[in-house]
Amino acid sequence: MSQSDEVTEGVPRDDDRDAASGLRHRGRGDEPDVLLDVSELRVDEISLEVQDLTAHVSLEANVLDLLRLHVGVDATLGGVKLTIKGVEAKVLLKVRLDNVVRILDRVFDTIDNNPEIIGQVTGLVGQAAAEVGAGPAEVVDVVTSDEGPAIAAGGEPE
Amino acid sequence: MQPDDEQGADVEIDASAAADELCFHSEPEVRVSFPGTGARESRQITSRRNIDTPVQPGKRYRRVVVTTQISSRLLD
Numbered sequence: 001m002s003q004s005d006e007v008t009e010g011v012p013r014d015d016d017r018d019a020a021s022g023l024r025h026r027g028r029g030d031e032p033d034v035l036l037d038v039s040e041l042r043v044d045e046i047s048l049e050v051q052d053l054t055a056h057v058s059l060e061a062n063v064l065d066l067l068r069l070h071v072g073v074d075a076t077l078g079g080v081k082l083t084i085k086g087v088e089a090k091v092l093l094k095v096r097l098d099n100v101v102r103i104l105d106r107v108f109d110t111i112d113n114n115p116e117i118i119g120q121v122t123g124l125v126g127q128a129a130a131e132v133g134a135g136p137a138e139v140v141d142v143v144t145s146d147e148g149p150a151i152a153a154g155g156e157p158e
Numbered sequence: 159m160q161p162d163d164e165q166g167a168d169v170e171i172d173a174s175a176a177a178d179e180l181c182f183h184s185e186p187e188v189r190v191s192f193p194g195t196g197a198r199e200s201r202q203i204t205s206r207r208n209i210d211t212p213v214q215p216g217k218r219y220r221r222v223v224v225t226t227q228i229s230s231r232l233l234d
Binding site for chain 2: 059072085099
């Protein structure tokens with residue numbers, strides 16, 4: 001993670017204000033797949049007290065047990081009390097899927113070229129399911145035979 | 159693979175605020191985190207005009223502009 005703060009003193013020009021509400025523009029190919037745009041927020045004066053306000057943006061993608069992708073951003077305002085006059089604010093929440101799609105595409109290419117992977121993964125899933133099924137309950141298999149006493153699996157002859 | 163600056167982040171929060179006058183009555187508690195799995199490139203870029211870092215409670219700031227861009231991207 002890198003973090004850089006730019007602190008500039010001086011009176012902002014009007015175009016600074018415009019720039020602040022527009023942030024940095026990217027090319028058309030960079031348009032997000034999911035966009036929450038709160039771009040017209042203007043308040044003459046407001047006194048505000050906030051506790052634990054969180055903005056959370058997260059993207060998750062799973063392919064069986066082969067791949068688990070999770071990337072997110074959390075911004076939390078734990079607590080603040082302030083008074084603002086003549087405020088203009090803008091918030092954009094963006095999610096782009098092209099990078100994840102590209103990673104998934106490579107995973108599927110790998111599966112295409114090595115289909116035995118699926119068998120290994122589903123085998124593990126089946127094993128995990130059996131273990132879950134066993135759970136805290138006691139499971140006893142009883143095997144009977146015409147030639148002898150019934151046998152409790154793992155136990156003594158009845 | 160190195161991150162490509164030409165490509166956008168997978169998830170991003172852009173926020174900006176401009177105010178004629180601003181006064182904090184208490185110091186704000188701001189936390190930024192990047193939950194996730196695997197290799198990622200995460201960053202926060204903040205620009206402030208006419209406001210102290212950290213802010214001084216009770217001080218009246220005028221013609222304030224603050225922008226922040228918080229983003230994260232999965233790496234291959």
